[in-house]
Amino acid sequence: MELVREIQSEIEKRSLSGGGWASGDGRRAGIETTCYALMALRDRPGRARDTAIDLLLRTQNPDGSWPAFEGDDREGCWTTSLVVIALRFARSPAALVEKGVRWLLNNKGREGHWFWNWKFRTADRAVQFDPDKYGWPWFPGTVSWVIPTAFSLIALRKSPPCCRTESIVHRIQLGTEMLRDRVCPSGGWNAGNGVVFGAALNAHIDTTAIALLALAGDNGQASSSRALEWLRAACVECPSAYGLAWAAIALAIRQDAAAGLCLAHLRAALSATHTLANIETLSLAAIAISDAEGNANPFHVEI
């Protein structure tokens, strides 16, 4: 509990005067960074939390999406799914969140368009994937990638049962299939496809953890079982607190026996440097440790 409070204080200390948190040494609030920090503060009352929520509410684009950072062009991007998750966790106005959900439902990877689907099936086979299984891109107009798809799945899966429209169910199904299609041959997920130009790619810890969060509840699936196995092994030698934090969050939600060991590694990685770590790492670490202490996890989805 002590470490979580210390981290939360550090996060509050670094809050920008206009609300939210910047990535690195910047003075402009980053939406991804702010979402993680807001989740890490949980319901801890104070100016930092309140102004962060205000920032997220005022930076929403007219079409319901969110930009990458305060002052960005108003075209919307992948951060929309993270804001939906963060604002739901902070119990913010449902109407704005629902507008974000509608934007997510209208946004899809470029391979979801019939023309590009046809091109990927016939002319462009160097990158091997099934274009019928699409998810979400980082930015509109590009193809689906694992992390934006996984965050969007979490956002949609957190929709209350009463509001699960047919299109939400359909996109959850498609996105889930897309993640299973893009899995690396040795388990887990890389940024996009598992095989490119005939060569197998290695998985990334954070990407694998986030995909496992999105697929929570499918423990019997071979792709998830292999990814879990890969993640357990990868944690042992992971030197990065950021990677360990994501792994600990995913393993904890899956109630995996390796979660404790991963958390111990995370605490060790943080012990000497937590005042130096960036906001993203600090926030994710706080979420992971807080979960182990029995608190609600913002990435948890009802199965």
Added chain:
Amino acid sequence: MNRRDWLVASAAVTGSAVTMRFQKRKYVRGLRPKRSRIAILRADQYSDKLDELVYDGLLLFNLDIRGKSVLLKPNLVEYIPGKPVNTDAYLIGAAAEGFLRLGAASVTVAEGPGHHRDTDFLLYKTDLTDQLARRKIQFVDLNRDELIKTKLEASYSGLGHLWLPRTVLAADFIVSMPKVKTHHWARVTLSMKNMFGLVPGSRYGWPKNILHWAGIHESILDICATVRPRFVIADGIVAMDGDGPLNGAPRHLKTILLADDPVAADSTLARLMGFRPEGVMHLREAGRFIGNLLPSAISQLE
């Protein structure tokens, strides 16, 4: 006008429109120097011995570095054990040391890895954490730096502008430090393609897929026209051949190439790798306005 005349006239109009489009200058200003200089250093392995070799190489150029902020931009993409994917940490350390010895006010290593969001992981695994700590050199993750909206100085990609990191725009002297590799789409990935790493993931994703859709060659030209590297230190001690940039085979070129012109550097490296630089679209076009492509305009220092 009969049908045949109409077809001929339409073809003529379309042809001239297409010709005009291709003839229209797509860059704001010419950046190509009259002559460019390169130096080819021989090294067969990565070690602390590179410090002296690189410093001696830099001295050949009589660079005016005193009091300047130098930004080293290595190529860090992905960690694949046994594959020469990234610029080697020893070479990055040696370059940092070299510029400090030349009187630079500061040296910063900066990169925005294209695939990996966990930059700390990549720095540890490539041994760069150790090199930077040992030499007290700052690292900036360009994927998460503060961004400034920047009008592009060329219009090949049609992107118009990019949000670029403040650290890059504020640097006095940018050094591109590519790993010499083949690339399945761009054919080669050298000092110009290396500048993709300036484009921030926090704004454009991991990877920066928008650049692929806008055209890899076209995006390279627009970025390099806007932020032209002032110097190149290319890691060709162990290069990558075949299915690059991630899955090719090691090729022991035993070469470090230094240059004061990215086009001269990349065209020379392409020739060393057995490519005709004129056959690589972004090199051919960059030879018109960014730097010198032809050997006759490139002096080799020794």
